[in-house]
Amino acid sequence: MANRHGARNTEELIYRAAVGLMAARGYHGTTLRDVARAVSLQMSSIYYYFPSKQELLLAVMRRTTRDLRAAVEPPISAAGSVRERLGAGIRAHVLFHADRRLETLVTDSEIRALEGEGREEITALRDAYGDLFREVLETGLQEGVFSFEDSHVATNALMTMCAGVAVWYRPDGHTSLSRIADQLTHLYLDGVTASPPRQA
Amino acid sequence: MANRHGARNTEELIYRAAVGLMAARGYHGTTLRDVARAVSLQMSSIYYYFPSKQELLLAVMRRTTRDLRAAVEPPISAAGSVRERLGAGIRAHVLFHADRRLETLVTDSEIRALEGEGREEITALRDAYGDLFREVLETGLQEGVFSFEDSHVATNALMTMCAGVAVWYRPDGHTSLSRIADQLTHLYLDGVTASPPRQA
Amino acid sequence: MANRHGARNTEELIYRAAVGLMAARGYHGTTLRDVARAVSLQMSSIYYYFPSKQELLLAVMRRTTRDLRAAVEPPISAAGSVRERLGAGIRAHVLFHADRRLETLVTDSEIRALEGEGREEITALRDAYGDLFREVLETGLQEGVFSFEDSHVATNALMTMCAGVAVWYRPDGHTSLSRIADQLTHLYLDGVTASPPRQA
Amino acid sequence: MANRHGARNTEELIYRAAVGLMAARGYHGTTLRDVARAVSLQMSSIYYYFPSKQELLLAVMRRTTRDLRAAVEPPISAAGSVRERLGAGIRAHVLFHADRRLETLVTDSEIRALEGEGREEITALRDAYGDLFREVLETGLQEGVFSFEDSHVATNALMTMCAGVAVWYRPDGHTSLSRIADQLTHLYLDGVTASPPRQA
DNA sequence: AATGAATGAGAGTTCATTCAT
DNA sequence: GATGAATGAACTCTCATTCAT
Numbered sequence: 001m002a003n004r005h006g007a008r009n010t011e012e013l014i015y016r017a018a019v020g021l022m023a024a025r026g027y028h029g030t031t032l033r034d035v036a037r038a039v040s041l042q043m044s045s046i047y048y049y050f051p052s053k054q055e056l057l058l059a060v061m062r063r064t065t066r067d068l069r070a071a072v073e074p075p076i077s078a079a080g081s082v083r084e085r086l087g088a089g090i091r092a093h094v095l096f097h098a099d100r101r102l103e104t105l106v107t108d109s110e111i112r113a114l115e116g117e118g119r120e121e122i123t124a125l126r127d128a129y130g131d132l133f134r135e136v137l138e139t140g141l142q143e144g145v146f147s148f149e150d151s152h153v154a155t156n157a158l159m160t161m162c163a164g165v166a167v168w169y170r171p172d173g174h175t176s177l178s179r180i181a182d183q184l185t186h187l188y189l190d191g192v193t194a195s196p197p198r199q200a
Numbered sequence: 201m202a203n204r205h206g207a208r209n210t211e212e213l214i215y216r217a218a219v220g221l222m223a224a225r226g227y228h229g230t231t232l233r234d235v236a237r238a239v240s241l242q243m244s245s246i247y248y249y250f251p252s253k254q255e256l257l258l259a260v261m262r263r264t265t266r267d268l269r270a271a272v273e274p275p276i277s278a279a280g281s282v283r284e285r286l287g288a289g290i291r292a293h294v295l296f297h298a299d300r301r302l303e304t305l306v307t308d309s310e311i312r313a314l315e316g317e318g319r320e321e322i323t324a325l326r327d328a329y330g331d332l333f334r335e336v337l338e339t340g341l342q343e344g345v346f347s348f349e350d351s352h353v354a355t356n357a358l359m360t361m362c363a364g365v366a367v368w369y370r371p372d373g374h375t376s377l378s379r380i381a382d383q384l385t386h387l388y389l390d391g392v393t394a395s396p397p398r399q400a
Numbered sequence: 401m402a403n404r405h406g407a408r409n410t411e412e413l414i415y416r417a418a419v420g421l422m423a424a425r426g427y428h429g430t431t432l433r434d435v436a437r438a439v440s441l442q443m444s445s446i447y448y449y450f451p452s453k454q455e456l457l458l459a460v461m462r463r464t465t466r467d468l469r470a471a472v473e474p475p476i477s478a479a480g481s482v483r484e485r486l487g488a489g490i491r492a493h494v495l496f497h498a499d500r501r502l503e504t505l506v507t508d509s510e511i512r513a514l515e516g517e518g519r520e521e522i523t524a525l526r527d528a529y530g531d532l533f534r535e536v537l538e539t540g541l542q543e544g545v546f547s548f549e550d551s552h553v554a555t556n557a558l559m560t561m562c563a564g565v566a567v568w569y570r571p572d573g574h575t576s577l578s579r580i581a582d583q584l585t586h587l588y589l590d591g592v593t594a595s596p597p598r599q600a
Numbered sequence: 601m602a603n604r605h606g607a608r609n610t611e612e613l614i615y616r617a618a619v620g621l622m623a624a625r626g627y628h629g630t631t632l633r634d635v636a637r638a639v640s641l642q643m644s645s646i647y648y649y650f651p652s653k654q655e656l657l658l659a660v661m662r663r664t665t666r667d668l669r670a671a672v673e674p675p676i677s678a679a680g681s682v683r684e685r686l687g688a689g690i691r692a693h694v695l696f697h698a699d700r701r702l703e704t705l706v707t708d709s710e711i712r713a714l715e716g717e718g719r720e721e722i723t724a725l726r727d728a729y730g731d732l733f734r735e736v737l738e739t740g741l742q743e744g745v746f747s748f749e750d751s752h753v754a755t756n757a758l759m760t761m762c763a764g765v766a767v768w769y770r771p772d773g774h775t776s777l778s779r780i781a782d783q784l785t786h787l788y789l790d791g792v793t794a795s796p797p798r799q800a
Numbered sequence: 801a802a803t804g805a806a807t808g809a810g811a812g813t814t815c816a817t818t819c820a821t
Numbered sequence: 822g823a824t825g826a827a828t829g830a831a832c833t834c835t836c837a838t839t840c841a842t
Contacts, residue, residue: 010801025312028228032837044839045802053837083393109309110227137392138226147394150375154392156368157361164360175350183353191391192337192354193283194347210826232812244814244827249826253812410805425712428628432833442807449805453833483793509709512625537792547794550775553783554792556768557761564760575750583753588823591791592737592754593683594747610822633817644818645823653816 012050013039018056023102027057027113057110058118064103065125069132071096076132082140087185089133094181097166104166124192134156158188214240218256223302227257238297257310258318264303265325269332271296276332282340288384289333290362293379297366304366333358339349358388411449413439418456423502427457427513440455457510458518464503465525471496476532482540487585489533490562494581497566505567533558558588611649613639616655623702627657651689658718664703665725669732671696676732682740687785689733690762694781697766704766733758741774758788 017038020028032053036043036061050056075088097104107122114122134155140146162184167179217238232253250256260293275288297304307322314322319400334355340346348354362384369380417438421430423493432453436443450456475488499502507522514522540546548554562584569580617638621630632653636643650656651693675688697704707722714722734755740746762784769780 026226026228027228029313031835033835042803043837045803047838048801086392112303113229130381140392140394144394146392148387148392149379149383153375154387155381156364157387159366161357161361164356164364167360168356175353179349180353183349184357187348187354187357187388187391189391189393191387191389192286192340192346192348193389194344231810233810243812244829245827247813412689426626426628431831433831443833444808445806448842469745483670486792488611513629540792544794546792548787548792549779549783553775553780554787556764557784557787558769560764561757561761564756564764567760570757573752575753580753583749584757585789587748587754587757587791589791589793591787591789592740592746592748593687593789631814642824643816644825647817648822694807 002131010039010041014041014046014049015059016080019060019102019106022057022060022103022110027053027106027110034152051107051120054115054118057106057113060103061107061110061114061118061122062125064100064107065122067100067130068104069125069129072129073132076136081142082136082145083189086133086136086140086146087189089136090158090185090188091181093133093159093162093186094165095177097163098171098180101166101169101171104163107162108163108166130155130159143184161188210239210241210245213245214241214249214256215259219260219302219306222257222260222310223305227253227306228309233279234317254315254318257306257313258322261307261310261314261318261322262301264300264307265322265329267300268293268296268304268330269325272329273332276336282336282343282345283389285335285336286340286346287389289336290385290388291381293333293359294365294384295377297363298369298371298377298380301366301369301371304363308363308366330355330359354356360387387392410441410445412454414441414446415459416448419460419502419506422457422460422510423505427510428454442566446501454515454518457513458522460503461507461510461514461518461522462525464491464500464507465522465529465562467500468493468496468504468507469525469529472529472539473532476536482536482543482545483589485536486533486546487589488513489536490558490585490588491581493533493562494565494584495577497563498569498577498580501566501569501571504563508563508566530555530559561588610639610641614641614646614649614656615659619702619706622657622660622710622737623705627710628651629705652784654715654718657706657713661701661707661710661714661718661722662725664700665722665729667700667709668693668696668704669725669729671731672729676736682736682743682745682771683789686733686736686740686746687789689736690758690780690785690788693733693759693762694765694784695777697763698769698771698777698780701766701769701771704763708763708766730755730759761788 018030018035021034022037024030025034032043032046035056045189046056050059070091075092076085079085079088111119111122111126118141134151137146137148137154137158139143141148141151143195146154165180165184171176214235214288218230218235221234221238224230232243232246235256236246246256250259272289272292275292276285279285279288311319311322311326334351337346337348337354337358339350341348341351346354365380369377371377414435418430418435421434421438424430425434432443432446435456438448446456450459472489472492475492476485479485479488511519511522513524534551536548537548537554537558538551541548541551546554565580565584569577614635618630619631621634621638624630625634632643632646635656636646646656650659672692674690676685679685679688707731711719711722711726734751736747737748737754737758738751741748741751746754765780765784769777
């Protein structure tokens with residue numbers, strides 16, 4: 001009874017323990033021993049749920065990347081103007097990175113630890129995700145709403161700035177998540193220079 | 201002849217090989233065997249120059265962090281207005297991150313791999329460095345030149361955005377380094393929203 | 401069948417192999433490779449049973465020191481006069497050193513190889529063991545049965561003389577163990593000088 | 601000037617440093633690095649004086665074993681009766697072991713660390729030395745002055761008891777060296793049992 | 801569903817030793 | 822007389838992984 005969802009549960013527990021440890025120490029800095037200890041299992045038991053350490057990492061990355069897209073795409077589509085679309089995208093992106101801090105931390109920084117096909121798979125997913133923003137930016141450029149020289153630079157700047165949230169955000173901080181999202185959106189849209197915010 | 205500066209040279213070669221490998225695979229993903237192979241030495245020879253792998257990482261971080269500060273502080277001091285000071289700082293920061301890509305990559309992402317006192321030492325240096333920008337931003341806020349809600353958010357956004365350069369910049373790319381610096385400066389000061397650039 | 405008690409057995413086999421090698425070559429002169437080879441295991445398998453080489457040595461010393469005390473204390477307590485008590489003690493001490501030659505050899509000569517707390521622990525056990533004899537000797541002195549100047553000298557002389565058995569005793573020698581114990585007892589009690597043995 | 605005896609001196613310093621370290625940690629527990637550091641030299645410099653670590657150990661053993669014999673043989677020869685001969689031998693043996701504590705400690709306990717011919721050489725020297733005592737004991741037995749069952753047991757007991765001095769003797773102890781020698785001589789000749797000392 | 805026992809490769813580190821200078 | 826630079830083998834220990842139970 002208590003164990004009806006045993007498998008599912010345990011798999012999830014392993015997943016989370018792995019995420020926590022890899023976020024703190026990196027993939028190579030995390031041992032399956034650590035993971036096993038964190039869930040009070042024997043190391044060999046992990047292999048019942050995940051065929052290898054690589055697959056465990058891959059599972060984290062797959063789920064996180066897909067969830068990220070699923071969280072960000074709808075708001076962008078639902079919004080009206082390019083400006084609103086970009087704002088909605090940034091907001092969703094930031095919120096996700098703060099909400100699922102550890103997973104995005106791992107996903108953003110451990111791609112290099114992926115081997116072979118796994119790396120290609122995840123890289124493709126991430127590129128496709130980046131296109132979401134690139135498209136909005138380029139549309140804005142054509143409409144004359146946005147202004148930048150190089151869409152590559154603009155997109156990368158945007159994504160790394162927002163992804164940074166996962167690095168420095170602390171849930172116990174004094175600034176609410178929603179406010180942080182607002183600030184980053186404003187920052188990217190209008191810069192730090194003082195001026196009557198055009199919209200927000 | 202070729203070996204007259206044996207020691208100095210070799211130490212430097214090891215340093216660079218380690219930087220390259222750690223930038224690509226991370227600290228834990230890099231073995232001293234790899235480093236040794238890269239410089240055509242026996243693994244044990246590395247210990248003639250560095251007492252441990254940790255100390256090797258520490259050497260990289262110390263040098264890079266100090267050089268970064270030495271590269272960024274003067275331009276900020278030399279500039280006139282807050283706006284110019286911030287611009288000069290961003291520019292120097294970005295140029296350094298592009299110029300010393302591998303070292304900053306390691307330094308930015310492997311602090312977690314540092315142990316004990318080493319971690320505290322480097323963390324202190326990095327915090328002090330961040331203050332350089334925080335001060336400029338806060339001065340600008342008081343002068344009414346800048347506008348933001350939370351200096352912490354603003355500083356972090358700035359630094360992660362710029363540090364991102366080390367992640368995606370490729371020296372062979374089609375956009376020149378100086379142009380990238382300009383774009384990021386503009387982006388952070390005035391945002392993406394199209395508008396008659398106030399200065400640049 | 402042969403492997404039903406796998407774990408217990410293997411641990412014991414490792415223990416014995418380690419004892420044999422360390423008795424012959426000393427702690428630092430013995431490698432875990434040697435130990436592993438002696439029990440036909442991979443070196444890494446040793447770590448399933450003992451967390452480190454130090455801990456392996458410690459296990460030997462703990463067991464041997466405790467068993468030694470357990471073997472010597474009862475006979476001393478059971479005997480009547482001081483003279484008999486000392487004789488019983490020497491006898492048990494000698495028999496144990498001959499019986500468990502390799503273990504006592506290691507235990508007597510590798511205390512210096514112990515580190516930190518382990519050393520203190522074993523040293524305390526050994527000191528407590530030495531007190532067993534010191535007490536008998538001092539009681540004999542007070543009763544006027546024994547005569548010596550310095551109980552420290554007398555105790556040390558006794559213990560090193562008897563422990564020496566582990567060094568030179570060979571089970572295949574022509575003198576039986578019991579006779580050796582008798583001789584040493586007589587030697588310590590009455591010396592080499594010819595005389596009608598007072599008791600034995 | 602200050603360095604006129606440079607070579608001799610340095611060799612002697614290395615010898616002593618090695619003795620001190622090996623007495624404390626054993627041959628295998630002592631590294632040439634330790635030795636070099638103790639005499640403020642580079643490790644490679646040691647090779648100017650000793651061709652290898654083995655030879656260094658051998659040098660210690662050779663010198664000590666020869667000096668021991670040279671210290672013990674004359675007193676035995678000079679003495680009159682067997683009893684006096686044995687007493688003189690024990691006395692000289694004990695004094696030497698206390699006086700040259702560290703060297704005898706190494707010599708007595710590191711024979712197993714010797715390899716090949718070196719081991720045979722030293723073993724032969726030690727056996728010859730042991731004969732000195734065995735002969736006295738056997739003569740005493742024939743003369744009816746001594747009484748023991750097995751000369752092997754008697755000799756070994758004597759030598760290990762006396763050699764033990766090097767283990768527990770502390771120059772700062774409260775008992776003078778000469779008194780210790782007296783006590784051990786008395787102990788071996790007449791035992792602990794209280795009795796009017798026949799001679800001493 | 802989970803474990804205990806074992807593996808084999810490879811990690812960082814230390815060692816005695818060499819040799820040109 | 823002594824060193825600095827390098828070596829290569831060996832060390833202890835840890836890793837991810839396997840598999841019978």
